[in-house]
Structure formats: structure tokens, C-alpha cells
Amino acid sequence: QVQLVESGGGLVQAGGSLSLSCAASGCTLCNYDMAWFRQAPGKDREFVAAIRWSSFETKYGDSAQGRFTISRDFAKNTVYLQMNSLYPADTAVYSCAGGLASSLGRSREYSYWGQGTQVTVSS
Numbered sequence: 001q002v003q004l005v006e007s008g009g010g011l012v013q014a015g016g017s018l019s020l021s022c023a024a025s026g027c028t029l030c031n032y033d034m035a036w037f038r039q040a041p042g043k044d045r046e047f048v049a050a051i052r053w054s055s056f057e058t059k060y061g062d063s064a065q066g067r068f069t070i071s072r073d074f075a076k077n078t079v080y081l082q083m084n085s086l087y088p089a090d091t092a093v094y095s096c097a098g099g100l101a102s103s104l105g106r107s108r109e110y111s112y113w114g115q116g117t118q119v120t121v122s123s
């Protein structure tokens with residue numbers, strides 16, 4: 001079974017940066033569209049960023065545009081999320097997802113999910 005494991009979450013001050021990683025295993029090629037979503041307590045899951053395996057096309061949610069960058073390393077079967085200029089509103093559990101996603105930004109299109117990693121931004 002395909003497994004996704006996130007890492008890199010933690011506590012950071014407002015204005016700081018964090019880099020998240022998501023490593024995939026259990027897949028022959030791991031050639032899936034990959035995405036990051038986040039969810040804060042009491043709020044709906046929010047799309048953050050996505051990248052296609054074939055074209056490297058990227059898509060960002062409004063809150064991430066200009067501050068976050070998604071990338072991937074095919075040799076390591078790993079997708080990354082570089083987060084800069086963080087605000088307290090960015091505090092959430094960040095989860096990575098993989099699958100065939102025509103729109104990139106809809107969570108229900110992804111088949112595989114990681115457990116999530118907590119990101120807390122203090123003021």
C-alpha cells in the first residue's frame with residue numbers, strides 16, 4: 001500500500017520559515033500528482049499547493065500564493081513545501097496527498113494521504 005509520511009512541522013515565530021517534506025513509499029513509480037492541504041481546529045480543510053508529476057505544473061491556494069513553494073524530487077519520491085513569511089493564521093495540521101487529480105485543488109480527488117504534521121506560528 002502507498003504510504004505518505006510528512007515531516008518538518010514545528011513551532012516558528014511570525015515572519016519565519018519552515019520546510020515540510022512528504023516521502024512516498026510502497027508505489028512502483030510514485031508518479032502521482034501531489035498536494036498539500038491544511039486544517040485548523042474548527043475549520044474546513046484548505047487547499048495549499050499542488051504539483052503534477054508529469055508537467056511540474058503547480059497550483060496554489062490564495063493564502064499560499066507568493067509565500068509558499070511546492071517542489072518534488074523524483075529520485076527521492078519526496079514532495080516539499082517551503083513556507084516563508086508565516087503568519088499565526090498559517091497554524092494548522094498540514095497533510096500531503098497523492099493521486100490522479102484533474103483539478104489539483106480538490107481533496108476528494110486524491111487517493112493517498114499522510115498522517116499530517118503540526119505547524120504552529122506564534123506571534
